[in-house]
Amino acid sequence: MRARDLKKEEAICAASIDLINRKGLSETSMSQIAKQANVSPATIYIYFKNKEDLLKQLYLRIQREASTSIFTGYESFLPLDESFKILLRKAYQYFLRKPEHFIFLEQYSNSPLISKIGDDQIQNYFEPLFNLFARGRQNKMIKDLPDEMLLSFTFYPIMQLVKYHQSGKLRLQYSELEATLVMAWNSIKRDREVGKFINN
Amino acid sequence: MRARDLKKEEAICAASIDLINRKGLSETSMSQIAKQANVSPATIYIYFKNKEDLLKQLYLRIQREASTSIFTGYESFLPLDESFKILLRKAYQYFLRKPEHFIFLEQYSNSPLISKIGDDQIQNYFEPLFNLFARGRQNKMIKDLPDEMLLSFTFYPIMQLVKYHQSGKLRLQYSELEATLVMAWNSIKRDREVGKFINN
Amino acid sequence: MRARDLKKEEAICAASIDLINRKGLSETSMSQIAKQANVSPATIYIYFKNKEDLLKQLYLRIQREASTSIFTGYESFLPLDESFKILLRKAYQYFLRKPEHFIFLEQYSNSPLISKIGDDQIQNYFEPLFNLFARGRQNKMIKDLPDEMLLSFTFYPIMQLVKYHQSGKLRLQYSELEATLVMAWNSIKRDREVGKFINN
Amino acid sequence: MRARDLKKEEAICAASIDLINRKGLSETSMSQIAKQANVSPATIYIYFKNKEDLLKQLYLRIQREASTSIFTGYESFLPLDESFKILLRKAYQYFLRKPEHFIFLEQYSNSPLISKIGDDQIQNYFEPLFNLFARGRQNKMIKDLPDEMLLSFTFYPIMQLVKYHQSGKLRLQYSELEATLVMAWNSIKRDREVGKFINN
DNA sequence: CATGAATGAGAATTCATTCAT
DNA sequence: AATGAATGAATTCTCATTCAT
Numbered sequence: 001m002r003a004r005d006l007k008k009e010e011a012i013c014a015a016s017i018d019l020i021n022r023k024g025l026s027e028t029s030m031s032q033i034a035k036q037a038n039v040s041p042a043t044i045y046i047y048f049k050n051k052e053d054l055l056k057q058l059y060l061r062i063q064r065e066a067s068t069s070i071f072t073g074y075e076s077f078l079p080l081d082e083s084f085k086i087l088l089r090k091a092y093q094y095f096l097r098k099p100e101h102f103i104f105l106e107q108y109s110n111s112p113l114i115s116k117i118g119d120d121q122i123q124n125y126f127e128p129l130f131n132l133f134a135r136g137r138q139n140k141m142i143k144d145l146p147d148e149m150l151l152s153f154t155f156y157p158i159m160q161l162v163k164y165h166q167s168g169k170l171r172l173q174y175s176e177l178e179a180t181l182v183m184a185w186n187s188i189k190r191d192r193e194v195g196k197f198i199n200n
Numbered sequence: 201m202r203a204r205d206l207k208k209e210e211a212i213c214a215a216s217i218d219l220i221n222r223k224g225l226s227e228t229s230m231s232q233i234a235k236q237a238n239v240s241p242a243t244i245y246i247y248f249k250n251k252e253d254l255l256k257q258l259y260l261r262i263q264r265e266a267s268t269s270i271f272t273g274y275e276s277f278l279p280l281d282e283s284f285k286i287l288l289r290k291a292y293q294y295f296l297r298k299p300e301h302f303i304f305l306e307q308y309s310n311s312p313l314i315s316k317i318g319d320d321q322i323q324n325y326f327e328p329l330f331n332l333f334a335r336g337r338q339n340k341m342i343k344d345l346p347d348e349m350l351l352s353f354t355f356y357p358i359m360q361l362v363k364y365h366q367s368g369k370l371r372l373q374y375s376e377l378e379a380t381l382v383m384a385w386n387s388i389k390r391d392r393e394v395g396k397f398i399n400n
Numbered sequence: 401m402r403a404r405d406l407k408k409e410e411a412i413c414a415a416s417i418d419l420i421n422r423k424g425l426s427e428t429s430m431s432q433i434a435k436q437a438n439v440s441p442a443t444i445y446i447y448f449k450n451k452e453d454l455l456k457q458l459y460l461r462i463q464r465e466a467s468t469s470i471f472t473g474y475e476s477f478l479p480l481d482e483s484f485k486i487l488l489r490k491a492y493q494y495f496l497r498k499p500e501h502f503i504f505l506e507q508y509s510n511s512p513l514i515s516k517i518g519d520d521q522i523q524n525y526f527e528p529l530f531n532l533f534a535r536g537r538q539n540k541m542i543k544d545l546p547d548e549m550l551l552s553f554t555f556y557p558i559m560q561l562v563k564y565h566q567s568g569k570l571r572l573q574y575s576e577l578e579a580t581l582v583m584a585w586n587s588i589k590r591d592r593e594v595g596k597f598i599n600n
Numbered sequence: 601m602r603a604r605d606l607k608k609e610e611a612i613c614a615a616s617i618d619l620i621n622r623k624g625l626s627e628t629s630m631s632q633i634a635k636q637a638n639v640s641p642a643t644i645y646i647y648f649k650n651k652e653d654l655l656k657q658l659y660l661r662i663q664r665e666a667s668t669s670i671f672t673g674y675e676s677f678l679p680l681d682e683s684f685k686i687l688l689r690k691a692y693q694y695f696l697r698k699p700e701h702f703i704f705l706e707q708y709s710n711s712p713l714i715s716k717i718g719d720d721q722i723q724n725y726f727e728p729l730f731n732l733f734a735r736g737r738q739n740k741m742i743k744d745l746p747d748e749m750l751l752s753f754t755f756y757p758i759m760q761l762v763k764y765h766q767s768g769k770l771r772l773q774y775s776e777l778e779a780t781l782v783m784a785w786n787s788i789k790r791d792r793e794v795g796k797f798i799n800n
Numbered sequence: 801c802a803t804g805a806a807t808g809a810g811a812a813t814t815c816a817t818t819c820a821t
Numbered sequence: 822a823a824t825g826a827a828t829g830a831a832t833t834c835t836c837a838t839t840c841a842t
Contacts, residue, residue, distance in 0.1 A: 005801075024312045026226030030837055040803045042839080051837065110310040112224040148370040152360040153353065153383060160352040170348040183353060187387040202820050202826040230812060240828040242814075251812065405822075424712045426626030430816055440824045442818075451816065510710040512624040548770040552760040553753070553783060560752040570748040583753060587787040601803040602841050608806090630833060640807040645834070 009047050011037040016058055021103045025055070025111060056117060059108045062101045067125035069094050080136050081189065085181040087129060088158050092177060095162045102162055129155065136188075143190050154184040209247045211237040216258055221303045225255070225311060256316060259308045262301045267325035269294050274328075280336050281389065285381040287329060288358050292377060295362045302362055329355065336388075343390050354384040409447050411437040416458055421503045425455075425511060456517060459508045462501045467525035469494050480541050481589065484532055485581040488558050492577060495562045502562060529555065536588075543590050554584040609647045611637040616658055621703045625655070625711060656717060659708045662701045667725035669694050674728075680736050681789065685781040687729060688758050692777060695762045702762055729755065736788075743790050754784040 015037035019028040030051055034041040048054040070090045078086070095102040108114060126147075133150050136142030142150065161180065164170040172180065215236035219228040230251055234241040248254035270290045274283060295302040308314060326347075333350050336342030342350070361380065364370040372380065415437035419428040430451055434441040448454040470490045478486070495502040508514060526547075533550050536542030542550070561580065564570040572580065615637035619628040630651055634641040648654035670690045674683060695702040708714060726747075733750050736742030742750070761780065764770040772780065 008802090022312060024225070026224075027312075029835075031835085041837085042804075043802055045838070046801065106310045107312075110306045111226070112222065112307075146370055148364045149361070149380065152357040152364070153387065156357060156360045157352040160356045161349070164348045164352070170346055180349065183387060187353065187383060201824040204826070208827090229810075231810085240830095241812085242828055242830095243826080245813070246826065408823090422712060424625070426624075429814075431814080441816085442825075443823055445817070446822065506710045507712075510706045511626070512622065546770055548764045549761070549780065552757040552764070553787065556757060556760045557752040560756045561749070564748045564752070570746055580749065583787060587753065587783060602805040604805070629831075631831085641833085642807055642809095642835075643805080646805065651833070 008037070008039055008043065012039065012044055012047060012054075013058060013061070016054060017062075017100050017104050020055075020107065021100050025107060025113075052113075052116070055108065055113060058104065059113075059117065060121065062105055063122065063125050066091075066094060066098070066101060066105075071128040080132065080139065080141050081185050084132055084136075084154075084185055087132070088154060088181050088184060089177065091155065092158050092162060095159070096165060099166050102166065106163070126151075126155075140190055142188050145188070150188050153187040157184060204247075208237070208239055208243060212239065212244055212247060212254075213258060213261070216254060217262075217300050217304050220255075220307065221300050225307055225313075252313070252316070255308065255313060258304065259313075259317065260321065262305055263322065263325050266291075266294060266298070266301060266305075271328040280332065280339065280341050281385050284332055284336075284354075284385060287332070288354060288381050288384055289377065291355065292358050292362060295359070296365060299366050302366065306363070326351070326355075340390055342388050345388070350388050353387040357384060408437070408439055408443065412439065412444055412447060412454075413458060413461070416454060417462075417500050417504050420455075420507065421500055425507060425513075452513075452516070455508065455513060458504065459513075459517065460521065462505055463522065463525050466491075466494060466498070466501060466505075471528040480532065480536050480539065481585050484536075484554075484585055487529060487532070488554060488581050488584055489577065491555065492558050492562060495559070496565060499566050502566065506563070526551070526555075540590055542588050545588070550588050553587040557584060604647075608637070608639055608643065612639065612644055612647060612654075613658060613661070616654060617662075617700050617704050620655075620707065621700050625707055625713075652713070652716070655708065655713060658704065659713075659717065660721065662705055663722065663725050666691075666694060666698070666701060666705075671728040680732065680739065680741050681785050684732055684736075684754075684785060687732070688754060688781050688784060689777065691755065692758050692762060695759070696765060699766050702759075702766065706763070726751070726755075740790055742788050745788070750788050753787040757784060 012033060015033045016028070019032055019036060023032075030044060031041050033054075034044055037044075044054065048057060070087065129151070130147055133142060133147055137144055158180070161170065161172060165172065212233060215233045216228070219232055219236060223232075230244060231241050233254075234244055237244075244254065248257060270287065274286045274290070278286070329351070330347050333342060333347055337344055358380070361370065361372060365372065412433060415433045416428070419432055419436060423432075430444055431441050433454075434444055437444075444454065448457060470487065529551070530547055533542060533547055537544055558580070561570065561572060565572065612633060615633045616628070619632055619636060623632075630644060631641050633654075634644055637644075644654065648657060670687065674686045674690070678686070729751070730747050733742060733747055737744055758780070761770065761772065765772065
């Protein structure tokens with residue numbers, strides 16, 4: 001597998017994402033994908049080893065694309081909180097622009113398929129954010145909490161709001177988004193009031 | 201006339217949940233379920249109209265059970281923040297005790313199947329939390345933000361931590377959980393420091 | 401089997417005939433019949449041994465009813481041609497009144513199921529007609545041809561016209577029917593013009 | 601790319617016809633057909649959309665083949681009665697040679713499936729006979745009756761005799777067939793004796 | 801590289817029938 | 822007698838994948 005015609009490969013990916021988003025992983029068959037992509041079923045097997053591989057590649061390439069788009073071009077000399085808000089803002093806006101990608105990622109990563117992907121492969125996509133966290137902890141500007149906790153109160157709430165946006169339940173204005181970013185930052189930034197249990 | 205066998209229905213549900221957790225929605229077939237539940241495939245169709253209905257009923261009954269378990273028995277005369285923390289703590293602990301239920305809900309609600317369920321049917325499960333939010337907003341103890349925003353910074357981060365727990369990436373100690381609940385509360389409680397965009 | 405409640409038995413028969421006429425033998429299941437007859441599937445097996453038996457009994461009882469209705473009450477002292485025309489007219493009118501019965505008979509008798517029914521069982525239903533033919537042959541009023549041939553040019557054309565009527569393609573007026581009966585009679589009545597091959 | 605294998609399609613058709621003749625429309629399953637045709641069940645669905653389509657195509661192609669075989673090559677310059685007898689004779693002999701086709705047609709056209717076929721599609725197969733009728737009516741050689749009536753006293757009696765032949769109840773000698781054709785012709789030919797109701 | 805044909809395995813669902821009450 | 826529950830076997834049809842061109 002892995003051949004030339006990028007147009008065809010792209011068509012296969014687009015068809016897959018669209019179908020999976022609309023019908024679900026279980027209701028999307030290789031022949032449906034083939035039909036919608038205007039290729040023969042056999043052609044898919046030139047570009048991907050099998051269905052599992054197709055889905056995995058899709059997941060990885062969407063992650064990669066999102067990560068690239070979100071984490072490139074932000075100036076690391078900015079104050080930590082600014083950098084942090086820039087990243088979250090870009091993430092929010094990126095997924096608003098690419099709802100199909102967002103939905104696909106959610107579906108895939110909440111299914112057992114996700115276990116077939118090595119942790120490291122994913123972890124890397126968050127690296128810049130983790131670096132930011134590390135810097136913040138060193139500078140005593142961010143609470144001394146594990147990355148997962150910090151993500152849970154910053155990145156994931158934002159992702160949840162993307163979901164609300166896409167379902168139409170809550171569409172943030174620009175100013176509201178900015179306030180939200182402040183909320184996210186406040187929830188992890190270190191301050192004078194000391195918590196009872198966590199030594200921050 | 202033979203009476204309907206609740207044992208059988210229960211076996212079907214349990215088998216479904218188990219298989220779906222292990223193999224995924226897409227890889228779980230009616231005959232696999234039947235086999236694991238020790239009934240005939242045809243028997244499933246006595247209790248559920250079809251596969252879609254089976255999954256939907258599972259989703260609703262798991263939601264209901266979780267909601268009941270989490271939202272019953274908390275004393276409403278307690279201070280708002282206490283009530284709030286009790287609910288989140290119970291939610292966290294409930295899903296820790298019922299990982300299969302948690303995983304099922306995540307998988308189902310991130311698939312297109314979720315769109316077949318009326319909004320109202322779901323919304324109700326959160327009602328006590330929404331009531332709390334409403335009270336808090338009236339009392340000026342909670343920021344004047346829409347429910348979705350409040351959930352995004354309280355309930356969903358906690359759910360994210362359940363996920364981390366179950367994947368083994370981050371298992372909170374009791375004291376850490378308590379600190380986390382404080383974090384959640386702090387993120388939505390109204391305070392003297394006035395944000396730039398939100399008038400709280 | 402064979403029990404009491406005639407209402408139930410009648411309901412089962414009526415439902416069967418209706419469904420088979422509308423959906424076809426292949427598309428009619430015992431549970432559909434049960435549902436339409438407002439009884440339990442198990443109940444059908446009290447009245448009939450199994451599906452094959454149900455169909456067979458239906459066929460026989462419809463044949464019997466038709467035969468009874470057509471062949472009773474015609475006066476045998478009438479001239480042969482009058483008797484003959486009376487019978488055909490009654491047959492035509494009977495099936496016009498009972499389209500469901502007609503359609504069922506056609507469907508059943510043109511399927512391999514018919515082979516499960518002994519020839520004698522059916523033959524009897526035509527007996528009065530056969531007697532008429534025999535008398536006619538003896539009296540030299542009817543061509544000396546086998547019963548099957550005589551039926552083919554009298555009874556079956558009339559049945560074909562019933563079919564046309566029911567499909568809406570050709571609905572005979574009363575006078576047209578009478579003319580048709582004359583045609584039928586002419587085709588088998590003996591006359592002076594002698595055929596080349598058959599000695600009539 | 602593999603080309604479609606006409607041998608396979610033919611095998612599927614032959615197997616279908618054979619099974620339907622022996623077991624009946626209702627008792628013939630796609631897998632039985634596949635097995636007897638020595639193909640995979642899935643292969644049938646390459647050539648036919650579904651079971652209903654398979655049966656419909658079978659019906660149409662058998663009708664077409666019969667029609668072609670019966671109605672080609674008869675000389676239209678012959679006297680009307682000769683032409684007419686030629687056609688009926690060919691029909692009789694054709695179906696005697698192809699009992700499976702005859703039985704299939706009878707079974708299909710007496711089931712509700714027939715209603716899924718447009719009238720026009722069928723009507724065409726009889727066209728040459730209808731033309732003959734039209735000519736005969738114009739020439740005042742045939743009674744002035746609708747096509748359906750004429751068919752009922754000519755074509756269908758002959759078909760009924762085919763049925764008798766195949767069931768073994770009455771096998772006509774050649775000379776008997778000829779006499780029968782005369783009967784058919786006489787029943788529709790116009791003559792001096794004027795009927796009471798029909799103005800012929 | 802690309803294809804439509806081909807397929808065995810398996811999907812969801814229904815079947816005719818029997819069971820337990 | 823009558824029922825709805827229960828079922829193993831069978832139904833139609835689709836699946837992921839490979840084959841032959």
